[in-house]
Amino acid sequence: MNSMVEFYQPQADFGTPSSKSTELVTLSIDGRDVAVPAGTSVMRAAFEAGIKVPKLCATDTLESFGSCRVCLVEIEGRRGYPSSCTTPVEAGMTVTTQSDQLAKIRRGVMELYISDHPLDCLTCPTNGDCELQSTAGEVGLRDVRYGFAGENHTQLEKDESSPYFTFDSSKCIVCSRCVRACEETQGTFALTISGRGFDSRVSVGPETNFLESDCVSCGACVAACPTATLTENSIIESGIPEHSVTTTCAYCGVGCGFKAEMRGQEVIRMTPWKDGKANEGHACVKGRFAFGYATHKDRMTEPMIRDSIDDPWKRVSWDEALTFAASRLRSIQEKYGTKSIGAISSSRCTNEEVWLVQKMVRTGFGNNNVDTCARVCHSPTGYGLKQTLGESAGTQDFASVADADVIVVMGANPTEAHPVFGSRLKKRLREGAHLIVIDPRRIEIVGAPHVRSDLHLPVRPGANVALLNAMAHTIVDEGLMDQRFIDSRCDKVAFSNWLTFIQQPENSPEAMEPHTGVHANDVRVAARLYATGGNAAIYYGLGVTEHSQGSTTVMAIANLAMLTGNIGRRGVGVNPLRGQNNVQGSCDMGSFPHELPGYRPVSDDAVRGSFEAAWGVTLDPEPGHRIPNMFEEALSGAFKGLYCQGEDIAQSDPNTQHVEAALESMECLIVQDIFLNETAKFAHVFLPGSSFLEKDGTFTNAERRISRVRKAMEPIAGKADWQSTLGLAQALGCDWDYESPEQIMREISALTPTFAGVTYEKIERLGSIQWPCWDAESEGTPTMHEESFTRGLGQFIVTEYVPTDERCSRRFPLIMTTGRILSQYNVGAQTRRTENSAWHEEDVLEIHPEDARERGISEGDWVGISSRMGDTVLHARLSQRVRPGVVYTTFHHPVSGANVITTDSSDWATNCPEYKVTAVQVTRVTQPSDWQERQKHFDVKQQRLAKDSALG
Ligand code: SF4
Ligand code: SF4
Numbered sequence: 001m002n003s004m005v006e007f008y009q010p011q012a013d014f015g016t017p018s019s020k021s022t023e024l025v026t027l028s029i030d031g032r033d034v035a036v037p038a039g040t041s042v043m044r045a046a047f048e049a050g051i052k053v054p055k056l057c058a059t060d061t062l063e064s065f066g067s068c069r070v071c072l073v074e075i076e077g078r079r080g081y082p083s084s085c086t087t088p089v090e091a092g093m094t095v096t097t098q099s100d101q102l103a104k105i106r107r108g109v110m111e112l113y114i115s116d117h118p119l120d121c122l123t124c125p126t127n128g129d130c131e132l133q134s135t136a137g138e139v140g141l142r143d144v145r146y147g148f149a150g151e152n153h154t155q156l157e158k159d160e161s162s163p164y165f166t167f168d169s170s171k172c173i174v175c176s177r178c179v180r181a182c183e184e185t186q187g188t189f190a191l192t193i194s195g196r197g198f199d200s201r202v203s204v205g206p207e208t209n210f211l212e213s214d215c216v217s218c219g220a221c222v223a224a225c226p227t228a229t230l231t232e233n234s235i236i237e238s239g240i241p242e243h244s245v246t247t248t249c250a251y252c253g254v255g256c257g258f259k260a261e262m263r264g265q266e267v268i269r270m271t272p273w274k275d276g277k278a279n280e281g282h283a284c285v286k287g288r289f290a291f292g293y294a295t296h297k298d299r300m301t302e303p304m305i306r307d308s309i310d311d312p313w314k315r316v317s318w319d320e321a322l323t324f325a326a327s328r329l330r331s332i333q334e335k336y337g338t339k340s341i342g343a344i345s346s347s348r349c350t351n352e353e354v355w356l357v358q359k360m361v362r363t364g365f366g367n368n369n370v371d372t373c374a375r376v377c378h379s380p381t382g383y384g385l386k387q388t389l390g391e392s393a394g395t396q397d398f399a400s401v402a403d404a405d406v407i408v409v410m411g412a413n414p415t416e417a418h419p420v421f422g423s424r425l426k427k428r429l430r431e432g433a434h435l436i437v438i439d440p441r442r443i444e445i446v447g448a449p450h451v452r453s454d455l456h457l458p459v460r461p462g463a464n465v466a467l468l469n470a471m472a473h474t475i476v477d478e479g480l481m482d483q484r485f486i487d488s489r490c491d492k493v494a495f496s497n498w499l500t501f502i503q504q505p506e507n508s509p510e511a512m513e514p515h516t517g518v519h520a521n522d523v524r525v526a527a528r529l530y531a532t533g534g535n536a537a538i539y540y541g542l543g544v545t546e547h548s549q550g551s552t553t554v555m556a557i558a559n560l561a562m563l564t565g566n567i568g569r570r571g572v573g574v575n576p577l578r579g580q581n582n583v584q585g586s587c588d589m590g591s592f593p594h595e596l597p598g599y600r601p602v603s604d605d606a607v608r609g610s611f612e613a614a615w616g617v618t619l620d621p622e623p624g625h626r627i628p629n630m631f632e633e634a635l636s637g638a639f640k641g642l643y644c645q646g647e648d649i650a651q652s653d654p655n656t657q658h659v660e661a662a663l664e665s666m667e668c669l670i671v672q673d674i675f676l677n678e679t680a681k682f683a684h685v686f687l688p689g690s691s692f693l694e695k696d697g698t699f700t701n702a703e704r705r706i707s708r709v710r711k712a713m714e715p716i717a718g719k720a721d722w723q724s725t726l727g728l729a730q731a732l733g734c735d736w737d738y739e740s741p742e743q744i745m746r747e748i749s750a751l752t753p754t755f756a757g758v759t760y761e762k763i764e765r766l767g768s769i770q771w772p773c774w775d776a777e778s779e780g781t782p783t784m785h786e787e788s789f790t791r792g793l794g795q796f797i798v799t800e801y802v803p804t805d806e807r808c809s810r811r812f813p814l815i816m817t818t819g820r821i822l823s824q825y826n827v828g829a830q831t832r833r834t835e836n837s838a839w840h841e842e843d844v845l846e847i848h849p850e851d852a853r854e855r856g857i858s859e860g861d862w863v864g865i866s867s868r869m870g871d872t873v874l875h876a877r878l879s880q881r882v883r884p885g886v887v888y889t890t891f892h893h894p895v896s897g898a899n900v901i902t903t904d905s906s907d908w909a910t911n912c913p914e915y916k917v918t919a920v921q922v923t924r925v926t927q928p929s930d931w932q933e934r935q936k937h938f939d940v941k942q943q944r945l946a947k948d949s950a951l952g
């Protein structure tokens with residue numbers, strides 16, 4: 001076992017949170033001198049000294065509460081028996097944690113709890129992993145004098161509505177840990193203690209259950225519960241785990257650390273890792289519970305090949321599949337030229353796997369035709385931040401938000417798409433930080449329990465640049481800029497050019513109002529708040545990048561941060577919220593056709609030379625094809641072979657019919673995935689992929705944090721993804737000999753300056769590392785651009801607002817925009833194969849009641865959505881979250897065909913598709929669209945061809 005595979009035991013609990021104070025206080029506990037930071041509780045000080053104090057209502061993820069009275073201690077000079085969890089340490093304090101009197105009191109308290117608790121420990125699912133049970137043992141409780149004849153709660157009914165956990169109220173000791181977890185950690189406030197005294201019970205509200213309540217199934221209450229009252233169903237079914245492996249969630253770009261708790265090869269539970277720096281012990285419903293897809297019956301477990309997509313598949317050995325794929329690719333190159341093949345790497349795969357894909361393209365294919373699914377989400381972030389600040393990544397760690405006074409959330413929906421960061425954000429807002437939301441839609445944090453935005457600017461889709469320019473204009477106009485910062489940190493000429501531009505009257509909020517649709521005064525108020533409210537941080541998502549002016553918007557955000565000096569320290573910065581788990585990593589690893597790893601141009605002789613020396617080949621100095629160019633070239637007959645790793649382009653890329661035509665024209669499409677996804681239905685070679693549970697490697701999250709992914713179970717199809725790519729490269733004649741992902745990381749560090757100091761040993765020791773990590777001594781960089789920008793002087797860039805070509809017309813009078821929801825993930829391939837579908841069975845179209853009324857549409861009607869590209873049909877949901885003139889949908893189900901409608905208009909600098917702006921008409925209909933009918937038949941045919949696959 002490696003050092004992060006451990007026999008199962010609950011994670012250490014110090015009773016109360018750690019204190020951030022730098023002042024040390026010394027006290028004596030049970031005769032031992034202990035020095036801890038001021039503000040630490042007596043309980044935590046004791047635990048840190050290795051002295052265990054019995055506890056029930058305290059846990060170190062929550063503020064102390066002081067209700068159970070089990071943790072009493074004696075403190076010299078104090079009367080009575082103070083509770084150690086609520087008493088802060090004081091210098092010179094003398095504490096006794098064990099005495100006859102304390103033991104007697106504690107036994108008495110425990111006796112009362114146990115007398116109202118079912119005595120079914122032997123058959124209880126958490127037997128051996130229950131704090132009530134262990135605390136009874138610790139205090140020496142041997143018998144209970146009170147019988148069960150009196151009034152008690154032992155017969156209460158269970159709430160089994162949640163697909164993931166059970167609430168057995170009969171076992172509840174009303175310690176409130178769950179209620180506090182829901183409030184303090186998650187910020188949902190779904191739970192309450194109803195009733196008083198003996199009648200006090202935990203409740204999700206009157207007349208409801210967990211599934212139907214506001215609960216978002218994050219599992220924080222389950223993790224906090226010291227008894228079997230809130231228990232994962234997997235524990236009830238399979239018992240407590242026997243070992244655990246520390247790893248990283250493979251869903252979103254938050255990159256939460258988890259303990260995969262196992263019995264043999266079976267995952268019993270995913271428990272958020274308390275030492276995980278991205279999540280600090282919290283999780284969301286996806287990472288915490290939606291892991292069942294990894295062993296779903298739909299998993300593809302054998303390589304398959306076929307000559308044509310109308311043929312049945314032949315199941316073959318790995319060797320045969322890889323040889324077939326390699327010989328097809330080579331014969332395409334002989335016929336159509338070196339540049340006729342390429343690859344798409346996956347933002348869901350590890351850094352090491354992505355590294356091998358781009359290396360195979362550059363050394364084995366002999367060209368630079370490699371791109372990544374990050375193209376379709378955050379490529380403008382890479383471009384925009386590189387131009388202005390000098391580094392293609394966000395500037396802060398997530399913890400930095402705790403120091404922000406003003407938070408701008410733009411084109412992002414953190415509580416749905418980045419939920420654990422969303423919880424951190426809400427916590428800071430509850431502490432009093434101000435919030436400005438810039439989004440066409442009224443997202444949850446505009447008005448959630450105990451959270452309310454100061455301003456919601458419902459910008460028209462496509463007008464982000466206009467709005468940001470108007471904010472910058474106001475700041476300059478009203479003299480609110482940070483001139484000292486600008487003078488000392490930014491390029492003078494660039495600033496002066498930009499200043500002339502931004503001062504133009506056409507950039508004023510008043511002049512921009514017809515474009516933005518936002519009242520000029522609201523823009524001015526927002527600008528003043530951002531510029532003068534203290535530490536101001538901007539968090540943004542795909543609602544910023546997925547536009548024809550995505551890169552311009554990112555640069556406008558960076559301009560704002562530099563203008564106000566909100567960069568280079570905690571609590572401020574420019575923070576892209578990345579969609580998929582390894583979007584940052586796949587970009588860092590050189591998945592772009594014009595850049596080698598570390599964002600260095602392939603055209604740079606010196607950079608290319610360092611790779612040529614290490615790899616022993618001559619590299620092509622010409623940039624290769626981006627994904628959209630690959631499709632264009634395929635349709636023109638010049639691009640015939642594609643290796644697509646872990647990315648479902650047929651579903652996720654815009655203008656589906658165009659993508660399908662390009663895929664159909666390929667002579668060799670190799671798809672590597674864990675399921676027969678939509679793209680695989682057009683494939684000639686299928687290589688079964690491995691889930692994150694089946695491999696070793698690293699992911700890099702939205703904070704640039706490199707975390708380990710560790711193998712918890714053997715690869716179901718026999719190979720981890722890095723081994724499949726290795727096999728294909730070897731079949732192509734590459735002289736590669738990797739034995740482990742760690743060996744690949746050594747090569748990454750040797751060739752990528754920002755990773756130079758990254759080793760598995762260091763990640764093991766520190767838990768994770770935020771790049772840049774320049775050398776062996778460095779422990780990474782939580783905050784970037786502290787003293788100076790990576791590029792030297794910050795570069796203000798003129799960001800002229802150019803309206804998108806995608807305009808409303810009489811034929812297409814509404815604007816459709818897209819987004820995500822909490823329970824589903826991206827194209828839904830994983831989450832649709834879990835119980836998460838209980839919350840979202842289908843994608844629907846949100847439409848404002850006024851627009852619906854005009855069209856005679858009622859809630860639940862089938863509606864046809866047509867754009868200049870195509871049509872699809874969804875059910876309608878009437879919603880005031882969108883403004884009149886705007887409709888909204890998600891894209892988690894293939895049959896929804898959201899991308900049949902989206903156009904191939906894209907960002908001017910990076911080709912990131914303009915998913916967020918499509919002019920549409922919506923009408924009431926009675927049947928699915930033609931495309932949906934065709935898709936259904938094609939799906940049935942391809943499923944049959946896969947099912948009828950024969951051994952080759
Ligand atoms: S699962 Fe999360 S949201 Fe639901 S009640 Fe528990 S803490 Fe609250
Ligand atoms: S459900 Fe668990 S955490 Fe909540 S009050 Fe009851 S025992 Fe405590």
Ligand code: SF4
Pocket residue numbers: 249250251252253254255256279283284285286287288418419420421
């Ligand atoms: S917030 Fe993201 S990384 Fe964390 S558990 Fe949820 S999906 Fe996984």
Ligand code: FES
Pocket residue numbers: 054055056057058065066067068069070071072083084085086
């Ligand atoms: S643990 Fe201190 S009062 Fe409950």
